[in-house]
Amino acid sequence: MTRGNASAFTGAMSPSVRLQEMIRVIRGARTQGEERGVIQRECAAIRAQFRQADNGTRSHNLAKLLYVHMLGYPAHFGQMECVRLIASPRYNEKRVGYLGAMMLLDEKQDASLLITNSIKNDLSHSSQYVQSLALCTLGCMGSAEMCRDLAPEIDRLLRASNSYIKKKAALCAVHIVRKVPELGELFTPASRSLLSEKNHGVLHGAVVLITELCERNPDTLEQFRKAVPELVQIMKGLVMSGYSPEHNVAGISDPFLQVRILRLLRILGRNNDTASDAMNDLLAQVATNTDSSKTAGSAVLYETVLTVMDIKSESGLRVLAVNILGRFLLNNDRNIRYISMTSLQKIVQTDHNAVQRHRGTIVDCLKDQDASVKRRALELSLALVSAVNIRSLMKELLLFLSSCPPELRAHTTSGIFNAAERYAPSQRWHIDTILHVLTTAGGDVRDETVPNLIQLITTATELHCYTVHKLYRALITDISVQSLVQVACWCIGEYGDLLLRGECEETEPVQVAEDDVLDALEMVLQSHMSSPATRGFALTATMKLSTRITHNVDRIRSIVSIYGSCIDVELQQRAVEYNALFKKYDHMRAAVLERMPVIDKSSPGHTNGESAGGSIKEMEPTKLTQEVVLPQGPANQVCDLLDLLGGSGEPLQPSPALSTTALGPVSSTAGGDLLDLLGGLDVTPVPPSVIVYEKNGMTLKLQTDKQTDTGMTITLTATNSTDRDITSLTLQAAVPKSVQLQMKAPSGDVIPAHGLGQVTQTVLLNNPNMVSLKMRVRVCYTSQDFVCQDTVQIDSFPSPAW
Amino acid sequence: MMHFLLLLSRQGKLRLQKWFTPVTEREKKKVIREMTLMVLACPPRSCNFLLWRDLKIVYKRYASLYFCCGLGDQDNELLTLEVLQRYVELLDQYFGNVCELDIIFNFEKAYFILDEFLVGGEILETSKTVVGIAMEEAETLQEVTHTHSHLSVTHLPKYLNMFLLFSQQTMEEYMSKPTY
Numbered sequence: 001m002t003r004g005n006a007s008a009f010t011g012a013m014s015p016s017v018r019l020q021e022m023i024r025v026i027r028g029a030r031t032q033g034e035e036r037g038v039i040q041r042e043c044a045a046i047r048a049q050f051r052q053a054d055n056g057t058r059s060h061n062l063a064k065l066l067y068v069h070m071l072g073y074p075a076h077f078g079q080m081e082c083v084r085l086i087a088s089p090r091y092n093e094k095r096v097g098y099l100g101a102m103m104l105l106d107e108k109q110d111a112s113l114l115i116t117n118s119i120k121n122d123l124s125h126s127s128q129y130v131q132s133l134a135l136c137t138l139g140c141m142g143s144a145e146m147c148r149d150l151a152p153e154i155d156r157l158l159r160a161s162n163s164y165i166k167k168k169a170a171l172c173a174v175h176i177v178r179k180v181p182e183l184g185e186l187f188t189p190a191s192r193s194l195l196s197e198k199n200h201g202v203l204h205g206a207v208v209l210i211t212e213l214c215e216r217n218p219d220t221l222e223q224f225r226k227a228v229p230e231l232v233q234i235m236k237g238l239v240m241s242g243y244s245p246e247h248n249v250a251g252i253s254d255p256f257l258q259v260r261i262l263r264l265l266r267i268l269g270r271n272n273d274t275a276s277d278a279m280n281d282l283l284a285q286v287a288t289n290t291d292s293s294k295t296a297g298s299a300v301l302y303e304t305v306l307t308v309m310d311i312k313s314e315s316g317l318r319v320l321a322v323n324i325l326g327r328f329l330l331n332n333d334r335n336i337r338y339i340s341m342t343s344l345q346k347i348v349q350t351d352h353n354a355v356q357r358h359r360g361t362i363v364d365c366l367k368d369q370d371a372s373v374k375r376r377a378l379e380l381s382l383a384l385v386s387a388v389n390i391r392s393l394m395k396e397l398l399l400f401l402s403s404c405p406p407e408l409r410a411h412t413t414s415g416i417f418n419a420a421e422r423y424a425p426s427q428r429w430h431i432d433t434i435l436h437v438l439t440t441a442g443g444d445v446r447d448e449t450v451p452n453l454i455q456l457i458t459t460a461t462e463l464h465c466y467t468v469h470k471l472y473r474a475l476i477t478d479i480s481v482q483s484l485v486q487v488a489c490w491c492i493g494e495y496g497d498l499l500l501r502g503e504c505e506e507t508e509p510v511q512v513a514e515d516d517v518l519d520a521l522e523m524v525l526q527s528h529m530s531s532p533a534t535r536g537f538a539l540t541a542t543m544k545l546s547t548r549i550t551h552n553v554d555r556i557r558s559i560v561s562i563y564g565s566c567i568d569v570e571l572q573q574r575a576v577e578y579n580a581l582f583k584k585y586d587h588m589r590a591a592v593l594e595r596m597p598v599i600d601k602s603s604p605g606h607t608n609g610e611s612a613g614g615s616i617k618e619m620e621p622t623k624l625t626q627e628v629v630l631p632q633g634p635a636n637q638v639c640d641l642l643d644l645l646g647g648s649g650e651p652l653q654p655s656p657a658l659s660t661t662a663l664g665p666v667s668s669t670a671g672g673d674l675l676d677l678l679g680g681l682d683v684t685p686v687p688p689s690v691i692v693y694e695k696n697g698m699t700l701k702l703q704t705d706k707q708t709d710t711g712m713t714i715t716l717t718a719t720n721s722t723d724r725d726i727t728s729l730t731l732q733a734a735v736p737k738s739v740q741l742q743m744k745a746p747s748g749d750v751i752p753a754h755g756l757g758q759v760t761q762t763v764l765l766n767n768p769n770m771v772s773l774k775m776r777v778r779v780c781y782t783s784q785d786f787v788c789q790d791t792v793q794i795d796s797f798p799s800p801a802w
Numbered sequence: 803m804m805h806f807l808l809l810l811s812r813q814g815k816l817r818l819q820k821w822f823t824p825v826t827e828r829e830k831k832k833v834i835r836e837m838t839l840m841v842l843a844c845p846p847r848s849c850n851f852l853l854w855r856d857l858k859i860v861y862k863r864y865a866s867l868y869f870c871c872g873l874g875d876q877d878n879e880l881l882t883l884e885v886l887q888r889y890v891e892l893l894d895q896y897f898g899n900v901c902e903l904d905i906i907f908n909f910e911k912a913y914f915i916l917d918e919f920l921v922g923g924e925i926l927e928t929s930k931t932v933v934g935i936a937m938e939e940a941e942t943l944q945e946v947t948h949t950h951s952h953l954s955v956t957h958l959p960k961y962l963n964m965f966l967l968f969s970q971q972t973m974e975e976y977m978s979k980p981t982y
Contacts, residue, residue: 091947139922175922299880334849372849
């Protein structure tokens with residue numbers, strides 16, 4: 001084909017050369033400032049030209065403006081020019097006008113409505129190339145209104161036109177259905193008949209359209225299941241056909257069409273035995289005969305595997321599919337290994353044993369250089385952990401942790417902790433594993449790790465000596481990892497006497513004097529690397545040692561009194577209180593600082609209404625008992641939710657809890673607030689659906705439905721009466737501790753304007769202890785370009801509540 | 803569906819942008835910036851698939867240009883590599899030994915070719931030949947209506963044959979002219 005450079009805008013030489021000349025001048029600019037100067041001049045000239053009457057250069061000027069726009073400069077003043085050019089009778093002007101419309105106008109601009117009429121006219125133009133411009137533009141940027149207006153036209157073109165137009169109309173219809181789902185019904189009849197077309201472009205468009213219709217409407221899906229045999233035939237034709245130069249890609253006949261048909265078959269065969277049976281043979285044939293030496297073949301095989309795993313296929317076929325994935329896993333091409341692991345991830349729950357067979361290769365992929373492959377291998381490895389392979393797999397995971405990319409560290413540590421929690425073969429192994437992680441990546445662990453580890457240590461009573469020795473050694477080596485230092489300080493404070501005894505069964509004992517231990521703690525206290533929380537741990541530990549050592553109590557006394565004037569308010573408070581303990585309450589000191597009882601892992605209802613003198617509830621709340629399923633990563637949401645319940649805004653950390661409990665009755669933290677919350681509750685029945693939040697035109701309604709004695713489903717519905725869509729809507733909820741909460745995925749995060757649509761989110765609650773139900777909901781959304789965040793407390797629920 | 807397609811130079815300059823969903827100008831700039839950082843940072847022979855926000859990103863480097871697109875979660879990544887390959891082949895078919903400069907100086911052509919291949923984020927035509935023919939015929943139409951601007955497109959069919967001959971000559975004439 002020709003080199004289509006200057007010939008684009010022929011006729012007078014000057015206008016076309018000016019476009020390329022301008023590009024050349026801009027590229028020749030040596031500095032940003034120079035470039036800006038050139039562009040400002042050009043834009044001024046273009047603007048002047050736009051204002052003039054039609055002089056045959058409009059399309060060139062718009063083209064220049066589009067180039068400037070691509071460089072990142074503002075070009076909104078060209079929007080009206082696009083509208084004008086589209087209405088021009090000249091094809092070259094229309095062409096650039098439509099291009100400009102697709103680049104500068106989108107459905108959010110008012111000017112886009114102005115082209116609706118032109119599009120309408122052009123859709124019935126005598127030249128198919130003009131029709132095609134209109135179709136392409138509508139299919140790329142048509143707004144919902146435009147789509148509603150023009151849908152009947154598109155339907156007409158779907159039925160009666162040549163294949164060039166039909167295929168474009170089909171994709172235009174796809175866009176319309178995406179924008180206005182109700183219009184799907186309009187296109188269903190025409191799309192069915194398109195399946196008998198021979199032209200690949202039309203066939204492809206038809207399959208895409210049918211896929212879209214079936215995904216949105218279960219009735220349509222039911223209808224199109226009858227088309228499975230026809231689709232199978234088409235697919236067979238493609239697979240068995242000889243070499244067709246027009247459609248051949250690396251030995252595969254039209255892989256694009258094959259993949260789309262397989263995708264449609266997947267949707268049609270899902271959860272349906274008849275449809276799945278009808279496609280079984282075909283899938284087996286494709287799986288066996290497709291040559292996967294090049295990407296095109298692998299793409300088809302990949303789609304086939306996805307389809308086989310998703311429909312109700314025979315077990316033989318499933319085995320075939322998993323074997324293909326296994327083969328892919330050994331492929332040299334990283335891309336193939338990547339998608340193999342992605343697919344295996346999808347089936348690791350349902351076909352666990354089959355995937356386990358490939359564990360070795362998957363674990364090897366952890367060592368791959370590529371970050372994407374590493375990430376996939378990590379996810380899959382974590383999913384493959386079981387009681388049987390925990391020891392060997394954990395070795396690999398810990399090895400991976402020491403060299404893994406920074407963005408994966410947090411995920412790896414939390415994955416390792418979860419796996420250790422579920423499958424630890426022994427307590428010592430569990431403690432060792434956590435300590436290993438803290439030493440390697442202590443900066444990337446979640447906040448709850450510290451209290452969780454402490455809780456674990458207390459339960460492993462026979463290992464106290466071993467643990468404190470290990471932690472002491474770690475502490476004197478390195479005090480930079482805060483989580484490790486905190487745990488070490490706590491242990492030394494608690495079990496320091498075991499350390500000083502100088503004997504230990506499980507490990508080589510250290511020979512330390514009391515001064516050495518106090519030196520270590522003081523080093524932590526004084527180091528600038530220690531966070532305030534860590535220093536709190538160290539101070540409390542030092543205090544506790546006063547009842548566990550014999551000779552150096554005076555040293556402790558002096559440390560404590562020095563910190564009584566520390567600038568850090570938290571440390572100062574503690575030091576003053578400990579000082580008081582030494583002076584006025586010395587008779588209580590031994591009792592207050594005695595060894596802690598074994599902490600129970602929190603269970604639902606455990607913290608409600610209980611306040612045993614010695615039991616330290618505040619240690620537990622950081623281990624969340626409620627399950628909140630939210631779109632973003634877990635760690636942040638956990639903390640946010642605790643904020644929601646805390647009310648007082650106090651961040652939940654173990655150290656403040658420890659300090660307050662040293663001195664008397666259990667003081668209130670999140671647990672306490674909640675107890676207050678639950679006292680004196682009056683539940684007044686209200687009508688089933690109640691408005692819980694109304695602001696800025698955003699309304700949130702709540703509806704309840706009692707499912708079981710203890711279970712309830714709540715539906716939150718958000719509507720929008722403003723004239724602009726509300727976007728980025730997120731809802732978070734918190735309930736009292738004993739109530740279990742599960743949030744389902746929301747229906748969307750955009751609330752259409754003018755009350756045209758709504759977003760719903762279902763919340764499942766389980767209240768086994770039948771406590772009075774309260775809920776706090778935090779709403780977060782963007783409206784009129786402002787980000788709004790509000791918290792709503794719901795004290796009373798519509799009956800049938802409790 | 804494809805959400806966007808970007809062509810980035812090795813220096814991080816944008817050579818082509820096609821958006822298949824409505825995105826504000828501000829958001830576009832943000833996406834372009836992030837894609838540029840992500841894709842240009844990948845070492846050679848890396849995996850061509852990345853995850854970003856809720857999209858799958860497929861990118862491929864051809865000479866000095868990075869082709870980068872964002873996909874929905876049902877889309878086949880391997881097939882998308884073939885889609886990018888096909889687009890490059892279409893550009894090559896049209897320009898003959900296409901290079902980055904062709905796309906810079908004839909960006910509107912690159913868009914026109916793209917529009918004959920992808921619409922609304924989906925593949926429109928799976929045959930290279932058909933796309934090639936469509937481009938040729940559209941070019942001819944453009945030549946004719948421009949050279950004879952007093953003719954609007956509706957008058958065309960009657961005179962098309964005659965002017966086809968004429969425009970062949972014109973095209974040859976221009977073929978022999980220096981590129982810049």
